[in-house]
Amino acid sequence: MGGNFECTQCGLCCLGIGEIVRMDKQLSQYGFIVKNEVVREMRQALITPEYRDLFDNDHSVQEQNTSACFFVRRKPDGKYVCTIHPYRLFICKDYHCCAARIYKNGIEAGRVKGRVSIVTKDEELQGIWRENVQKHPDPSRDHIESVLSGHGYSILFYDSE
Numbered sequence: 001m002g003g004n005f006e007c008t009q010c011g012l013c014c015l016g017i018g019e020i021v022r023m024d025k026q027l028s029q030y031g032f033i034v035k036n037e038v039v040r041e042m043r044q045a046l047i048t049p050e051y052r053d054l055f056d057n058d059h060s061v062q063e064q065n066t067s068a069c070f071f072v073r074r075k076p077d078g079k080y081v082c083t084i085h086p087y088r089l090f091i092c093k094d095y096h097c098c099a100a101r102i103y104k105n106g107i108e109a110g111r112v113k114g115r116v117s118i119v120t121k122d123e124e125l126q127g128i129w130r131e132n133v134q135k136h137p138d139p140s141r142d143h144i145e146s147v148l149s150g151h152g153y154s155i156l157f158y159d160s161e
């Protein structure tokens, strides 16, 4: 099964990237230059009006994560938001944190990173994955899907990965 990657706004990708994605210059109260320090991409960015209060008044993300991006904030509902979303850099637009997500009973049970690495707290899934995917010489998507469905899991592969 394939699909488009959908970000759950867990914030992880923005919490450790502050050394690469940086605020280069402040142009006005809500106008900034954002810069990728590695490839030197630069853009003018404006803080999205609906996030300006949050941007001004809540710096807890940066206080708790010294490597967090200057522009990320945590909303009251716990989700993280890019306050310059329409202007974010290519590195941010292009980022997919996983190659596939695995579900059990409609709840996310794990994520696939790269080709056969898995991130999960589900010990049964860890075992199934180790024995049937990581030990397989060339596990195809069909093989993975069939193994997982035999144990009540489903998997959504992201096509652009």
Ligand code: SF4
Residues within 6 Å of the ligand: 006, 007, 008, 009, 010, 011, 012, 013, 014, 095, 096, 097, 098
């Ligand atoms: S891209 Fe992935 S790590 Fe980043 S916020 Fe979305 S779900 Fe989280």
Ligand code: SF4
Residues within 6 Å of the ligand: 013, 014, 017, 021, 034, 069, 070, 071, 072, 073, 081, 082, 083, 084, 085, 088, 089, 092
């Ligand atoms: S610019 Fe936005 S998407 Fe990119 S790292 Fe910062 S908060 Fe995240």
